Amino acid sequence: MFLMFAGLQILDVLSTTVCLVRGVPEGNPIVRWTMVAAGSSLVGLLYAKTLAMMMGAICWRCGGLSLLRRATVAYAAVVGWNLLALFVAAIQFRRLNA
Numbered sequence: 530m531f532l533m534f535a536g537l538q539i540l541d542v543l544s545t546t547v548c549l550v551r552g553v554p555e556g557n558p559i560v561r562w563t564m565v566a567a568g569s570s571l572v573g574l575l576y577a578k579t580l581a582m583m584m585g586a587i588c589w590r591c592g593g594l595s596l597l598r599r600a601t602v603a604y605a606a607v608v609g610w611n612l613l614a615l616f617v618a619a620i621q622f623r624r625l626n627a
Contacts, residue, residue, distance in 0.1 A: 530597055531589040537604040538578050538585075544611035545574055551622075553614045 545555065549570050555561040557577075564573030581604075588597040 530594060530601065531585060534585045534589075534597060534601045534604065535582060537601060537608055538582055540608045541604060541611065542574060542578050544608055544615070546571065548611055548614055548618070551615060551618050553618050556610075 545560075549555065555564060555570075555574075560574065560577045563577045564570045567573035567576055581600075585597055585600060588594070588600070
């Protein structure tokens with residue numbers, strides 16, 4: 530379960546980075562604040578993901594598998610949302626440049 534959670538964290542970093550490069554703003558206000566506080570979107574995102582990975586590892590090591598399972602499902606939805614945002618941004622870009 531933890532490997533799936535970790536894989537989704539990596540996919541979230543990648544998809545969020547592409548979204549930010551394409552002009553899609555970060556939707557999570559806590560992560561957005563971290564990005565501003567760090568002075569760099571990538572550094573702030575990596576701080577947030579490091580914290581998420583640490584919390585996931587604690588859940589895994591301490592037997593909080595139910596919570597880890599729910600967090601994994603939630604991050605799968607986040608990655609899906611990022612991909613949908615990229616799709617919508619691509620359609621808008623195409624319309625503007627057609």
